[in-house]
Amino acid sequence: MNRKTLFENIKRKATFLCVGLDSDIKKIPMHLLEQEDPIFAFNKEIIDATAEYCVAYKPNLAFYESLGATGLFSFERTVSYLRDNYPDQFIIADAKRGDIGNTSELYARSFFEHLDLDAVTVAPYMGEDSVKPFLYPDKWVILLALTSNKGSHDFQFTTDKNGERLFEKVLKVSQTWADENQMMYVVGATQGEMFADIRKYAPNHFLLVPGVGAQGGSLEEVVKYGINKECGLLVNSSRSIIYADSSENFSFAAQQEAKKIQSEMAVLLKKHGIIAD
Numbered sequence: 001m002n003r004k005t006l007f008e009n010i011k012r013k014a015t016f017l018c019v020g021l022d023s024d025i026k027k028i029p030m031h032l033l034e035q036e037d038p039i040f041a042f043n044k045e046i047i048d049a050t051a052e053y054c055v056a057y058k059p060n061l062a063f064y065e066s067l068g069a070t071g072l073f074s075f076e077r078t079v080s081y082l083r084d085n086y087p088d089q090f091i092i093a094d095a096k097r098g099d100i101g102n103t104s105e106l107y108a109r110s111f112f113e114h115l116d117l118d119a120v121t122v123a124p125y126m127g128e129d130s131v132k133p134f135l136y137p138d139k140w141v142i143l144l145a146l147t148s149n150k151g152s153h154d155f156q157f158t159t160d161k162n163g164e165r166l167f168e169k170v171l172k173v174s175q176t177w178a179d180e181n182q183m184m185y186v187v188g189a190t191q192g193e194m195f196a197d198i199r200k201y202a203p204n205h206f207l208l209v210p211g212v213g214a215q216g217g218s219l220e221e222v223v224k225y226g227i228n229k230e231c232g233l234l235v236n237s238s239r240s241i242i243y244a245d246s247s248e249n250f251s252f253a254a255q256q257e258a259k260k261i262q263s264e265m266a267v268l269l270k271k272h273g274i275i276a277d
Contacts, residue, residue: 020238148188189217
């Protein structure tokens with residue numbers, strides 16, 4: 001999916017919501033454990049209930065890898081289900097890969113050739129040769145830039161002798177590897193006004209924004225400082241949607257939560273002139 005198509009989907013559906021499929025076998029409704037593939041059964045119901053209100057899904061690989069081969073099978077079934085039934089959805093592998101070149105080549109082959117995903121999250125620490133193998137045509141690298149966790153201050157805000165912070169250097173240097181048509185950045189919603197600093201260095205890029213909802217990030221603040229003329233935001237919500245209810249009505253509760261967020265996003269898109277009133 002290219003940039004133009006993603007933006008058209010945002011305008012058509014009046015949403016920039018990404019639903020995180022952080023599907024934990026210990027947290028899904030108990031009645032699903034009777035299913036042959038409980039994780040896929042859970043994901044399928046969540047997807048069917050929320051697809052109208054979002055433009056992207058982001059399965060986090062850790063939740064699938066923790067179950068071994070069974071979990072990876074559930075992950076592949078989930079991706080196939082999205083591809084077959086909701087081809088307009090942007091699918092992100094939240095894998096946070098990043099290794100020496102030949103290893104990255106194999107990771108990229110897995111996500112983009114075998115699974116046909118749209119994007120993968122990548123850590124920038126090992127530099128250009130660890131990131132470039134992921135730069136496939138019409139695929140996306142989503143580079144970790146400024147994350148929402150407490151430990152982000154351990155390294156990301158450190159400065160060099162010229163006062164440049166590490167996350168700023170990541171933004172500047174990585175743009176010599178790829179432009180806004182192949183690269184996005186992860187910026188945590190809890191960073192608030194820091195989005196204004198991000199936009200100084202990456203005014204046109206899409207930002208994947210985790211941390212709205214259960215982690216306490218403010219959607220209004222993210223939009224205030226982070227939106228651009230093509231929206232430029234994919235705001236992820238995981239736990240507050242998929243675990244909105246633990247009963248047999250879990251998918252309806254997820255739908256209502258996704259619908260609520262979509263309604264808020266529609267108002268903000270109109271306010272900033274992305275869609276018409």
